[in-house]
Amino acid sequence: xxxxxxxxxxxxxxxxxxxxxxxxxxxxxxxxxxxxxxxxxxxxxxxxxxxxxxxxxxxxxxxxxxxxxxxxxxxxxxxxxxxxxxxxxxxxxxxxxxxxxxxxxxxxxxxxxxxxxxxxxxxxxxxxxxxxxxxxxxxxxxxxxxxxxxxxxxxxxxxxxxxxxxxxxxxxxxxxxxxxxxxxxxxxxxxxxxxxxxxxxxxxxxxxxxxxxxxxxxxxxxxxxxxxxxxxxxxxxxxxxxxxxxxxxxxxxxxxxxxxxxxxxxxxxxxxxxxxxx
Amino acid sequence: xxxxxxxxxxxxxxxxxxxxxxxxxxxxxxxxxxxxxxxxxxxxxxxxxxxxxxxxxxxxxxxxxxxxxxxxxxxxxxxxxxxxxxxxxxxxxxxxxxxxxxxxxxxxxxxxxxxxxxxxxxxxxxxxxxxxxxxxxxxxxxxxxxxxxxxxxx
Numbered sequence: 001x002x003x004x005x006x007x008x009x010x011x012x013x014x015x016x017x018x019x020x021x022x023x024x025x026x027x028x029x030x031x032x033x034x035x036x037x038x039x040x041x042x043x044x045x046x047x048x049x050x051x052x053x054x055x056x057x058x059x060x061x062x063x064x065x066x067x068x069x070x071x072x073x074x075x076x077x078x079x080x081x082x083x084x085x086x087x088x089x090x091x092x093x094x095x096x097x098x099x100x101x102x103x104x105x106x107x108x109x110x111x112x113x114x115x116x117x118x119x120x121x122x123x124x125x126x127x128x129x130x131x132x133x134x135x136x137x138x139x140x141x142x143x144x145x146x147x148x149x150x151x152x153x154x155x156x157x158x159x160x161x162x163x164x165x166x167x168x169x170x171x172x173x174x175x176x177x178x179x180x181x182x183x184x185x186x187x188x189x190x191x192x193x194x195x196x197x198x199x200x201x202x203x204x205x206x207x208x209x210x211x212x213x214x215x216x217x218x219x220x221x222x223x224x225x226x227x228x229x230x231x232x233x234x235x236x237x238x239x240x241x242x243x244x245x246x247x248x249x250x251x252x253x254x255x256x257x258x259x260x261x262x263x264x265x266x267x268x269x270x271x272x273x274x275x276x277x278x
Numbered sequence: 279x280x281x282x283x284x285x286x287x288x289x290x291x292x293x294x295x296x297x298x299x300x301x302x303x304x305x306x307x308x309x310x311x312x313x314x315x316x317x318x319x320x321x322x323x324x325x326x327x328x329x330x331x332x333x334x335x336x337x338x339x340x341x342x343x344x345x346x347x348x349x350x351x352x353x354x355x356x357x358x359x360x361x362x363x364x365x366x367x368x369x370x371x372x373x374x375x376x377x378x379x380x381x382x383x384x385x386x387x388x389x390x391x392x393x394x395x396x397x398x399x400x401x402x403x404x405x406x407x408x409x410x411x412x413x414x415x416x417x418x419x420x421x422x423x424x425x426x427x428x429x430x431x432x
Contacts, residue, residue: 051344051427054324060431061347156322160314163326164307211345211403248403249376253348 050219052175053212054159055094055182056152059101062190065201069106073192074099075185075276077118082277086126087228090174091275093122094181097158102189104151112151116141126174131161173223180216180232181275183209187239188272191265198258206264207256210246213239235271242267304360306424313355313426316396321353321428331411333363333419342407342425343373351430352399354407356385359393361421366410367395371402 059067075095083092100115116137123132137158144150166175187209194202217236220229242264246254256264306328317323329340346352356367369383382405383397399405409423 048341048343049327049329051325051327051342051425053345053347053429056322057324057347057429057431061350064432153322156324160310160323160326164310167306167326167328205347208347215343215345215404249372 047222048218050215050222052179052216052219054156055098055179055186056101056155056159058183058186058209058212059098059105060152061205062186062202063105065205066199067102067105067190067193067202068197069102069108070193070196071108073189074102074111074115077114079277080118080121083122083125087177088275089122089125090177091181091232093119093126094178094183095185095272095276096122097178098182098185098189101152101155102186104155105148107146107148109145113141128162128165131158131165173220176216176219176223177229177232180220180236183212183216184239184268184272184275187264188268191261191268194261195265203261204253204255206261207243207246207254210240210243210254211248213243214246214248235274238267239264239271304422306360306422309357309359309422309424310426312359312394313357313424316355316394317353317426317428321351321430324352324427324429326424326426328422328424329409330420330422331361331409333411333414333416333421335413335415335417337413338411340409342409344405344407344425344427346399346402346405346429348401348403350432353428353430354383354397354399354405355426355428356395357393357424357426358387358395361387361423362419363414363416363421364388364412365423366408366412367423368408368410369397369399370406370408373404373406 075092077096080092080096083089096115096118100112100119103109103111103115120132123129137154140154141151144154162178163175166172187206190202190206193199194206213236217233217240220233220236224230224233242256242260243254310326313326314323325344327342329342331338331340344354354369358365358367365387367383367385368381370379371382372379382399382402385395407425
C-alpha cells in the first residue's frame with residue numbers, strides 16, 4: 001500500500017451540513033477547503049479503473065464553444081443495417097449517439113428521432129433492448145420535442161441506463177468501444193465545423209481531448225487480452241500522434257497548432273470513414 | 279452411494295451459491311439513485327463506477343482516474359452504505375510519483391457516520407481517486423463503494 005509523507009498539513013475545513021434522508025448528514029467539500037501537500041508516493045500494485053466521460057458532456061462542451069450545425073456531416077441512418085459484426089455495431093452505436101446529441105443540441109427534431117430509431121435497432125442487435133425499453137425513451141423524447149434542455153437531460157438518463165446495464169452484465173469493455181465510436185464522431189464533427197469556420201474556442205476544446213484519448217487508449221488496452229481491438233488501438237494511436245507535446249501533469253494549457261488541427265482533421269476523417277463505411 | 283455423493287455435491291453447490299448471493303445482496307442501482315438525488319437540480323449525470331471488495335487480512339486498494347475539463351463544474355459523489363468495514367477515500371490532483379501532487383479530499387470511514395460523500399473540484403485535468411481498505415479479521419464479507427459524477431456546463 002501507499003506510504004505517504006505529509007509535508008504540510010494545513011487543513012482548513014469549512015463544511016456545510018445538509019439535511020438528508022434518514023438523519024444522515026452530508027458534507028460538501030470544495031477543493032480550496034483542503035490543502036494537504038504530499039511528497040512522492042511509493043509503489044502501486046492495484047489495478048487502475050479509467051472512467052470515461054459521457055459523450056454527451058463532450059458534445060455539450062463543443063456546442064458551448066460554437067459547434068454549429070452542418071446538416072450533411074452526420075452518418076446516414078440508412079446505413080444502420082450495414083453493420084453486421086458486434087464490433088461494428090458497438091462503434092456505430094457510439095457514432096449514432098453522438099449524431100443524436102449533435103442534432104438535439106441544434107434543435108433538429110426529426111433528425112434526432114431518426115437517430116433514436118437507429119440506436120434502437122443497434123441496441124436490439126447488441127441485446128441491449130432493456131436500455132431503451134426500461135425508460136420509455138421514445139415517449140419521453142416525443143413529449144419533449146423542441147425543449148432542448150429536457151432532451152439533453154433525457155440523453156444523460158440514457159447514458160446512466162447504459163452504464164447500469166453494462167455494469168450489471170459485466171460488459172464494461174463494451175462501454176469503452178461505444179465511447180470510442182462516439183468520441184471519434186464528435187471529434188470529427190468538431191474538426192469539420194472548425195474547417196468551415198475557424199473557431200479558437202473550439203480548437204481549445206478539441207486540444208483538451210488529449211487527456212480523454214490517453215485514458216480511452218489505456219481503458220481499451222486493459223480489456224484487450226485477445227488483441228480483438230488492435231486495429232482500433234492503432235487508429236487511436238494515429239490520432240494521438242497529433243497531440244505530441246501534451247503533458248497531463250502540466251498546469252499549462254495545451255493548444256494544437258493550425259497545422260496539427262488540419263492533419264488531425266484529415267486522420268479523423270479517414271478513421272471515421274473506416275468506422276461508418278463509405 | 280452414487281446417489282449420496284450426488285446429493286452431497288448438489289447440497290454443497292446450493293450452499294456455495296446461496297452464500298455468494300447473500301454476500302453480494304446489495305442493490306447498486308439504489309445506491310446510485312441516492313447519489314443521483316445529490317446532482318439535482320443543476321448537475322447532469324456523467325459517469326459512474328462501482329468497486330466491489332471482499333474483506334481480507336491484507337490491506338487492499340483501488341485507483342480510479344477521472345478526467346475533467348477546465349472551467350466547468352463537477353460534483354464527485356461516493357456512496358459507502360454497502361460497505362460495513364473501515365475505508366479511506368482520497369482524491370489527488372496528479373498521478374502517483376508526480377511533483378506537487380496534492381490531496382484534494384480525504385475521508386476515513388471510521389471517523390464519520392455518513393455514507394454519502396460529496397466533493398466539488400475547482401481546477402484539475404484529471405482526478406485520481408484512491409480507495410484503501412485496511413486489513414481486517416472479518417474475512418469474506420463483501421461490500422462496494424459507488425462513485426458517481428455529475429457535470430454542469432457554462
